[in-house]
Amino acid sequence: MQSRRAHVRGAAALAGLALVASCSSGPDGGGTAEAPGAEQPALSAPQAGVTLVADADPAAAAVSASRALYASAPVVVVAPAADPLPEDAVEAAEALHVPLLLAGDDPGVLAGELDRLGAEQVLLADGADPGDVGERDTEPLGEDLPDVPAPDPLTDVVALSSGAPETAAAAVTARAAGATVVDTAGQADPRASADAVDALAGARPTAVLALGTAFDGVAGLDWKTATAASGEQLPGGGQLLFPEHFLVAMYGSTEGPALGVLGEQGLDASIARAGDFAAPYAGLLPDRTVVPTFEIIVTVASGSAGPDGNYSSELDPEALRPYVEAAGAAGLYVILDLQPGRTDFLTQAQQYRSLLELPYVGLALDPEWRLGPDEVHLRQIGSVGVDEVNAVVTWLADLTRANALPQKLLVLHQFRLSMITDRERLDTSRDELALLIHVDGQGSQPDKQGTWNALHQGAPSPVYWGWKNFIDEDVPMLTPEQTVQQAQPLPELVTYQ
16 A cells, blocks of 8 residues: 555646646647657646636647647547537647647637637548638648657646537647546536546656536536545545445444444454445445444543543544554545544644545534533533634545545534534535534434434535434334435435434
8 A cells, every 4th residue: 555655746747737728729739848849749737737628619629638738739620519529630630749729610710729729630520610720731631641759748747628628629739748538427527536536646747738617617526636646545436425425324432342342352353344335335326435434432431531621531533543553454434523622622632633634534523511610410411612613624624635635524513502602603615624513312213203304404515414313212213215215315324323
């Protein structure tokens, strides 16, 4: 397994990405390169960072890609703006390492790019009407192609293509220039595609082209691309948790069985049992990647003040590390659960920074065990103000971005509205995190459904949802089939305690 440090080094070239909008960019929109001669295309790498090619018109998008990648080209292939593109035009452009342009509604767009490239010869695919191309040699595209010396390929450039029809010619031009082209299947966030993550990590590009209107207006496309280039992936693939993944967790303490099923057996048996809990859901949800999960109580509510006076016993993060890393190596996601007593959630979360820097480790806040200055456990149900929660959101999101980590799960346990005051002000703006409200009441199914429905009312957006099945306390506990059928809308996390 590649080390975390190596992954960070792999992302270093993109760590300072600046988003450069270049829809129909000007003639000097690409980087500078001295043309090697009229008989060879002169490639011109885009500016370092992310260059956006988000023209809705296919002909304009083809020109934008050409401008981003080519300083000159003695030969150009021109095809009709058709979907799909003619195969012979695609093959010719890639074989000759020259741009593929389209004969669109405005002939001036094509003519201007031919002038900029200094094109001497235009190869026309069947049905292409380029309009007035001046004194250039215009020939129908045939089997015999001209002899064009190949330029050195732009192997340090990756083109992310949304796969939309308007990006087709632009993607061909990128391949012709030697760039790695990755189809993100319509996903605007490169972290969502395991293929995009692999391609970016493998190429370690200095520049990225984002081809397609799907990328237009995407907030943080620069840092999201840099994160994808780290190569780190979540259990099950990709760097975004939902909706691709469905987590099935065992809850408890590594210290023993008193706090849940996680501590009822040793580590290896716990990993195997987590897989057993998850397995039925894989059959019930074939379109989701079901991931077995540990939710480990790492700070445990205490009946006494303890040496630090906070009514919470904190486990040593380094003592937990072998347990957490073994789970990660086995393909599990791990959630660290905080029961902070009289201290605040951020203070406790920061104690576990070294574990939260692992790509498969998330965090859970349990307000039931958050005490006021004069409160003690089991005399009242605890609560937390949203400002304290938002402080954790900011810190954890910043940590995730700074370390180029996959999206990190932040769970908020709640079974009463009063447990998180001013919940409507929850900061849901940080795409580094997936925020999830975990409805963990126990008892009869009508009561559990009532709590589930009540907590959905007025919830902030976007948030995800978790459901808890209590093995001994629920009357009765739902089977996996019943959980999928009755917990609606379908949660993203199901936990067993």
